[in-house]
Amino acid sequence: MNNMTEQFKNITINNLNNEHLCCAIADKKHQCGVDTKKVWLKERIAEGHVFRKLDEKGKVFIEYAPIETAWVPVNGDNYIYIYCLWVSGSFKGKGYGKSLLEYCINDAISQGKSGVCILSSKKKKPFLSEKKFIEKFGFQVVDSIGDYELLALSFNGTKPTFAENAKKQSYDSNRLTIYYGVQCPYIPNCVDQIKKYCHENHIPLELIAVDSLEKAKAVPCVFNNWAVFYNGKFETLHLLNEGYLKRMLDI
Incomplete structure (x- = not known):
């Protein structure tokens, strides 16, 4: 050993x-x-x-x-x-x-x-x-x-x-909403891809930077660097690329 x-x-x-x-x-x-x-x-x-x-x-x-x-x-x-x-x-x-x-x-x-x-x-x-x-x-x-x-x-x-707040699993907005941290090296590129895709396809997007311990403890869902909401409901922890986002939005 x-x-x-x-x-x-x-x-x-x-x-x-x-x-x-x-x-x-x-x-x-x-x-x-x-x-x-x-x-x-x-x-x-x-x-x-x-x-x-x-x-x-x-x-x-x-x-x-x-x-x-x-x-x-x-x-x-x-x-x-x-x-x-x-x-x-x-x-x-x-x-x-x-x-x-x-x-x-x-x-x-x-x-x-x-x-x-x-x-x-x-x-x-x-x-x-x-x-x-x-x-x-x-x-x-x-x-x-x-x-x-x-x-x-x-x-x-x-x-x-x-x-307790993590059990909410909902967010008061119908927009594509993403909570994201900076701990995972893949996230900045994912954010850039999502911003570009949503801008080009006129998809309302809200990005919420989880940039403090207090914010991380208060996220309204399960969270491990990344969390996605759509139509007010928690969808996934999966990092999004263009293909996954298309499937999720059913485009």
């Missing part, structure tokens, strides 16, 4: 500028998003935010933070919240996901945390960790909103919950 541990690296204030951030590693159109993410991450590291990745050019990483400072509408006492656990392509099947998740669990134990939690779903959805994999480590569903579920591994019997 030590050999595998040595293959990983944590992002720190000292190495942040020189390290890649995995998910947008090879795509120049997302470089703006990477730069924005690094600015955001620099402020979060001091709060106990962890970004741990494989020390190779690949999409293999885990990202988590204390629940009190996690930019999501989830509440709990002394928990760790996992934003993202991603192992892609040829890196799958080598135990990297297991190693990263166990590192997070052990880190939480060493800090005297009450447990670890993560957003998942009843059926596999893009950009969310697979429920069956997470359950293998003892995580259980502790709260749910529609198809979305909050899974937790409790060390002391306490449980985190979705914030």
